[in-house]
Amino acid sequence: MHNLAVxxxxxxxICKHFGKEFTSDKGNFPRCGVVPRFSDLEVIALNxxxxxxxxxxxxxxxxxxxxxxxMDFPHFISCRQYNDRRKHLFALTEKIRKRMAEDIDExxxxxxxxxxxxxxxxxxxARRNRVGKTDYNxxxxxxxxxxxxxxYCGYKLHAVCGIRGVIHSQCYLFxxxxxxxxxxxxxxHDQFMLLRNYAKxxxxxxxxxxxxxxxxxxxxxxxKLNNRSVGQIKHxxx
Numbered sequence: 001m002h003n004l005a006v007x008x009x010x011x012x013x014i015c016k017h018f019g020k021e022f023t024s025d026k027g028n029f030p031r032c033g034v035v036p037r038f039s040d041l042e043v044i045a046l047n048x049x050x051x052x053x054x055x056x057x058x059x060x061x062x063x064x065x066x067x068x069x070x071m072d073f074p075h076f077i078s079c080r081q082y083n084d085r086r087k088h089l090f091a092l093t094e095k096i097r098k099r100m101a102e103d104i105d106e107x108x109x110x111x112x113x114x115x116x117x118x119x120x121x122x123x124x125x126a127r128r129n130r131v132g133k134t135d136y137n138x139x140x141x142x143x144x145x146x147x148x149x150x151x152y153c154g155y156k157l158h159a160v161c162g163i164r165g166v167i168h169s170q171c172y173l174f175x176x177x178x179x180x181x182x183x184x185x186x187x188x189h190d191q192f193m194l195l196r197n198y199a200k201x202x203x204x205x206x207x208x209x210x211x212x213x214x215x216x217x218x219x220x221x222x223x224k225l226n227n228r229s230v231g232q233i234k235h236x237x238x
Contacts (some may be wrong), residue, residue, distance in 0.1 A: 012045035018099035039073035
């Protein structure tokens with residue numbers, strides 16, 4: 001297992017680099033009241049680090065932090081505060097992700113859209129599922145996954161991709177790039193466990209999905225800094 005504190009430092013550096021125009025000198029989004037000592041950028045960096053290291057359980061994450069990394073996080077917050085704050089920082093996380101993507105695909109002018117199902121539950125459990133029941137605009141719906149030849153209840157993730165990393169088009173000239181987008185979706189499925197989601201509400205699900213995508217983008221950015229192919233996500237922490 002990679003060292004959590006070391007990789008947290010890498011993610012925090014990236015978050016500070018791309019989030020400095022949106023936050024204060026201490027890394028916090030402008031707000032009224034007490035300024036938190038564990039900054040907003042640190043919350044985002046820890047969220048990305050957990051997803052990057054395939055730690056998909058808050059209980060497991062906090063167990064590791066409290067047993068092995070107490071000296072590395074002196075101003076740490078409670079599990080409840082961490083969970084609430086990372087949801088509230090959804091917009092800031094998205095701004096950081098977009099800045100990273102723009103830096104990686106700096107001169108890209110060709111884009112395409114591809115999609116992947118994100119299952120919340122099987123159709124048989126759809127009526128008992130409570131996700132989205134209080135927000136009907138974001139309630140999951142039933143769909144069909146052709147690649148797996150089965151129906152599901154959930155959402156469909158649509159990704160706008162560039163040629164350097166991922167693209168999918170029916171145009172013959174771009175057909176060879178189809179494998180790149182499929183490879184990235186494979187990384188999100190396997191390495192970042194896209195379909196393993198323990199969130200109990202819509203906000204939690206969307207926050208986890210965004211964190212996984214942002215962590216993958218951060219790996220691509222690290223590869224760019226190290227003059228590696230941005231698609232070699234599994235090599236980013238080597």
